[in-house]
Amino acid sequence: MTPKRKQKLFVILGLVSLAAIAVGLTLYALRSNINLFFSPVQIAAGEAPIERQIRAGGMVKEGTVARDPDSLDVAFTVTDYVDDLEVRYSGILPDLFREGQGVVVVGQLQPDGWLKADQVLARHDENYMPPEVAQALEEAGYSPADYQAKAAEVGERLGAEAVGESGN
Amino acid sequence: MWSFIHKLGSPRWFYAISARLMPWFWVAAALLIAVGSVWGLAFAPADYQQGNSFRIIYVHVPAAFLAQSVFVGMAVAGLVFMVWKIKVADMAAAMMAPLGAAMTFIALFSGAVWGVPTWGTWWMWDARLTSMLILLFLYLGVIALRGAFASRDSGSRAASVLAMVGVINIPIIKYSVDWWYTLHQPASFSVTSRPTMPLEMWAPLLIMVLGFYCFFIAVTLMRTRSEILRRESNKRWVRDLAVEGR
Numbered sequence: 001m002t003p004k005r006k007q008k009l010f011v012i013l014g015l016v017s018l019a020a021i022a023v024g025l026t027l028y029a030l031r032s033n034i035n036l037f038f039s040p041v042q043i044a045a046g047e048a049p050i051e052r053q054i055r056a057g058g059m060v061k062e063g064t065v066a067r068d069p070d071s072l073d074v075a076f077t078v079t080d081y082v083d084d085l086e087v088r089y090s091g092i093l094p095d096l097f098r099e100g101q102g103v104v105v106v107g108q109l110q111p112d113g114w115l116k117a118d119q120v121l122a123r124h125d126e127n128y129m130p131p132e133v134a135q136a137l138e139e140a141g142y143s144p145a146d147y148q149a150k151a152a153e154v155g156e157r158l159g160a161e162a163v164g165e166s167g168n
Numbered sequence: 169m170w171s172f173i174h175k176l177g178s179p180r181w182f183y184a185i186s187a188r189l190m191p192w193f194w195v196a197a198a199l200l201i202a203v204g205s206v207w208g209l210a211f212a213p214a215d216y217q218q219g220n221s222f223r224i225i226y227v228h229v230p231a232a233f234l235a236q237s238v239f240v241g242m243a244v245a246g247l248v249f250m251v252w253k254i255k256v257a258d259m260a261a262a263m264m265a266p267l268g269a270a271m272t273f274i275a276l277f278s279g280a281v282w283g284v285p286t287w288g289t290w291w292m293w294d295a296r297l298t299s300m301l302i303l304l305f306l307y308l309g310v311i312a313l314r315g316a317f318a319s320r321d322s323g324s325r326a327a328s329v330l331a332m333v334g335v336i337n338i339p340i341i342k343y344s345v346d347w348w349y350t351l352h353q354p355a356s357f358s359v360t361s362r363p364t365m366p367l368e369m370w371a372p373l374l375i376m377v378l379g380f381y382c383f384f385i386a387v388t389l390m391r392t393r394s395e396i397l398r399r400e401s402n403k404r405w406v407r408d409l410a411v412e413g414r
Contacts, residue, residue, distance in 0.1 A: 009251045012332060020336045027340070035349040036294040057349055094288030096217055104292075104351055121288045126356035128222055128365040130213030 037104050043115075044083040050109050056085055057104040057123070065099055078105060078115075089117035096122035177254040179396045180405050186389040193386035200379030208372035224282040226373055229357055230380035232275035235303060236338050238268030238384060242310065243335040246328030256392070258324045259399065261331065262314060263391035267384060269307035276300055287351055295344035296352035299337060306334040 001009075027034065037057030038048045048054050056078060064077035072092065076099075078085045087105050097103065102123030107116050175181040208226035215222035245261035248254050279297070280290040291297065310327050317323035345354045356364045357377075363370040400406050 005251050009247075012247060012250060012329075015329075016332055016336070019333045023336050023340070031348070034295050034347075036292065036351055037349050039349070094286070096286055096288075119288070121292070121351060122286060123351060124217060124286055124353055126353045126364045128215045128218075128225070128356065128369055130366065130369070131216040132213075134216035 039080045040078055040083040040085040041080055043085055043109065048109055050111055052108060053106065053118075054109060054115075055104055055106050056087070056109075056115055057102070058085070060097070060099050060101050060103055062099045078103060086114040087117050087120075088114060089120055091120070093120055094122040096124055177252070177256055179256055179259075179400050179403075182256045183393055183396050186393055190386055190389045190393075193382045193389065197379050197382035197386050200375050200382060204372050204375035204379050208376060212369050212372050218286055221282060221285045224278050225356070226376050228275060228278040228282060229373060230377045231271045231278065232300070233377055234380050234384055235268060235272040235275050235300070236341060237381070238264050238271060239303065239307070239331070240335060240338060242268065243331045246331040249324065250328050250332075255399070256396070258328070259395040260388060260392045261328065262324070263395055264388055265307055265311045265314070265327075267387055269304060269311065271380075271384075272300065272304040272307055276304065289351075292351045294350040294352055295348040296341065296350050299341045299344050303334075303337055303341060306330070306337060310334070 032047075037055035040056065040058050042048060043056060048056070058078040058080045061077040061079040061084060064075075066075045068074070071090065073088070073090045074093065075086065075088045078087055087107070089105070089107075097120060102125065104121040104123060105115060105117045106119040106121070108118075109115050176185065205226065209223055212223070212226075214220050242261045242264045245257040245264070248257040249261065276297075279300075283290045283292075310330050313330055314323045314327040317326065342355075344350060345352055357370065357373060363373075397406055397409075
């Protein structure tokens with residue numbers, strides 16, 4: 001490689017790494033804004049604004065979905081296995097909505113701590129499987145979504161962070 | 169090995185070598201995509217939660233893979249052109265851009281179609297979807313920038329720089345689902361880890377991914393060959409080719 005080409009290569013690599021650092025710092029500064037949703041532990045720690053449009057995410061807690069038989073009203077609890085958030089919604093739920101499923105809820109946090117939802121979106125995990133496999137897993141006593149373990153781990157990590165931050 | 173790469177840098181040699189390689193990639197692409205789509209759409213099992221809408225994965229994931237790989241390819245070609253002044257690399261980069269933009273669009277569109285039945289929305293400003301949209305704009309920017317200069321050389325250099333800087337977006341797309349909370353689920357398919365689905369689901373997906381890559385290579389070779397003829401049309405060897413009528 002001639003010295004001139006070498007110099008050019010270093011100039012280009014230097015420019016690209018400077019741009020990468022700039023983008024990296026920007027993303028780091030905006031990190032809380034890039035998160036699509038607040039986790040219940042963040043809401044419990046008071047990080048989410050009240051009575052403004054926010055998104056909250058987590059798993060629908062088993063055994064908490066209560067439907068009103070006369071209307072489309074539904075109430076359920078969203079959990080990250082550390083803290084819980086009560087959600088009330090009136091409308092049609094997505095097909096994938098069920099207990100133990102990941103959801104993102106769009107709505108306003110009320111002063112007394114529950115969330116009035118305008119929209120409920122279902123998340124799903126990357127573990128695709130045929131129905132027979134899911135059934136076999138369930139019969140063997142496993143839950144099809146080992147996502148739950150991961151969610152709990154993330155929840156714990158956030159819980160530790162929230163405690164650390166309030167400590168400062 | 170090095171002499172082979174050096175030869176590829178010469179338009180004339182590239183033209184000769186690609187003529188021999190191209191048919192193989194076309195055949196492989198046609199076979200793989202035919203087998204993969206029939207297997208994936210008709211024979212692979214449906215998902216336990218999503219049912220048949222899961223099958224969109226067989227288009228969505230290969231298109232998204234290619235959208236990112238083509239951009240990396242374009243940036244590497246840009247680097248080779250800028251540092252070593254190899255014109256074939258610039259021609260290849262110019263020919264890759266529209267295909268990459270098309271693949272990005274397919275990934276976004278199939279993702280939106282998939283999002284309606286599963287998530288309940290076709291668009292959400294989450295980190296994965298937004299960074300992918302930025303990738304589409306980067307592609308369009310590279311294409312537009314190349315054409316925005318009076319001299320072809322300035323356009324080539326500007327497009328190369330944008331491609332090299334824009335490549336920073338690729339790791340952001342890849343890790344967006346791990347770094348931030350997103351609506352999009354984490355990767356189901358990667359080189360480094362076990363697939364998150366059983367064999368009868370990921371085998372057709374792997375075949376589709378390979379088929380898309382072969383298709384991309386075949387299209388790029390074909391388009392670069394015609395670009396070589398266009399740019400080198402005043403060279404002796406091209407005129408000889410024209411006289412021979414091949």
